[in-house]
Amino acid sequence: MAILLDSTSRVLVQGFTGREGKFHSQKMMEYGTTVVGGVTPGKGGEWVHGKPVFDTVKACVDATDANVSMILVPAPFAADAIFEAIDAGIPLIVCLTEGIPINDMAKVYEYLKNSSSRLIGPNCPGLLTAGQAKVGFMPNYIAQPGNIGVVSKSGTLTYETVAAITAAGFGQTTCVGIGGDPIIGTSFVDVLQLFEDDPQTEKVVLMGEIGGRAEIDAAEYIKAHMTKPVVAFIAGRSAPEGTRMGHAGAIVEGGQGTAQQKIDALREAGARIADNPEHIPDLLR
């Protein structure tokens, strides 16, 4: 089972012929992901890793029946790439690109909500279903099949924690990096809902950070709907107000979006709070 992605997923890569696109699709194929082809405008007819390159997403989908798109194109072209994937009817779009202007994302978000596609990201590490498939940057060796669902705003912190969970003898269903931008396609609540409905997932790890209120919404959802235990960690307790901490969305503004508010809300909702991410495996026992 697991969520969003499995061994039957057929992945196309927008930005297939770029250095990053090539490198990461190689790693994805090594993990067992079915990469069916890719898209780079102007390079249709070429081949990468023995898979065909197309000029348009539509042509790629027509030829390959792809149902997942990974977007790894530079920020100035990323919004257009997402629109193209939506219009090609791709159900799951994963945008890894960092640095997309917020006004572009506002347009994408509105269009997305009137479509049947789901977007993960942007500015995210992608997702991985343990032992089945991965889309994005997550290192291949960190996960093993199990029953912990992981959802996070961050990249390396997630790899750390997933690796620590694995080292402690647990395994994962799906690990989802939703991204650190102010406007993202899939929220904590969306993923919590999927984990709650997934019979294989028994416990959930949520890793949030300062800025916005996505973790507060998550706390409200947990309180009202989750039957599965949640362990949470919030990064940025020592971050000053009014300063962006790397991620475009990681900023406390007007006293809102502090780590403490999120920790309090999640604790109140019944989540177990880790004050050190290395303690997360203990809290899963």
Added chain:
Amino acid sequence: MNLHEYQTKQRFAQFGIPVANGKVATTPEEAAEIAAELGGSVVVKAQVLTGGRGKAGGVKLANSPEEARTTADKIIGMNIKGHIVQKVLIDPASSIQTEIYLGITNDRTVGKALLMASSEGGVEIEQVAHDNPDAIIREWISPSLGLRDYQARNVANDMNLPREHWNAFTKITQNLYRCYLESDAILAEINPLIINGDNQLFALDGKMVIDDNALYRQQVLAEVRDVSSEPRMQVEAREAGLTYVKLDGQIGCMVNGAGLAMTTMDMIKLYGGDIGPANFLDIGGGAQADRVAAALRIILSDPDVKAILFNIFGGITRGDEVARGILQALDEVPTTLPMVIRLAGTNADEGRAIIDSANLPNIQSAATLTQGAQKAVAAARGA
């Protein structure tokens, strides 16, 4: 990226928003000349990229060119919340009947631009939100439909703005949205928007924040960035492609990834008590030697730093590559400060072996983040 008030008002003027015809001075003499040119009373306003100028004494009325000179002399060089005033804006003084707040920002919770207005102008909107939240009127703007005139009228009506001003108000609001959009702003606010003695709507003060991610297509705005008002280390970091934020602790941090960098700071604080992180620094993916060296230079230029903690989780980034990067950086930027290096993930063992073989007496390694934070805290205390 924040714009100064005078830069914001120049931008507003280009978009047809009525603003005062003031000018910027960098010396008291210039201030006096501008005041003489404008005639009558003027307001001398410190141009700093922080709020609370008025309370700090950075905004003063002057009734003559001579008074403008002495006032500017006092304000230039003033330290307002750590920002040294280098420029003052000399605006003609206005009589004020009514003060309104009018702003557009991005509402990340719904992914749309949000128009906010309040009849309690002249105070910070966060203060109004805190003291009297019902006084803020909100209209969300659809990116595809844009701001509709009726939305501006809704706001005017809810603020009890006299009907005679509705047309002018709608026009200003539309122009502000156009300015917001075409500048790739994440905040464009007029505070206060006043009705002056001649019964005209007028932007007395303004603030804009530009989306850093959009600066590649906002060349004109990118060029007016006031780097002199930013900490030097931050400017250097940006130029090296690093994200750096100076903090007030003693342990310099070098981490890959923003979430992990924040977490590393949190762990230092957790185990350090009075010892805290000296900075946030994300070296990003890859972590080639030159970037590690640039990061190390920036950390070492902070005199508060007593110890350095490297925390690298190798995913795509390989531990051996980072280890070589650190040693090469130490070659270029030698230091005797104690350093704790924690490498995990891909090729971490190889990385540790490389560090160990260099046999540097001031370097120790740590197996976990917890241990890394604890060792760095102990090292900072011993230093």
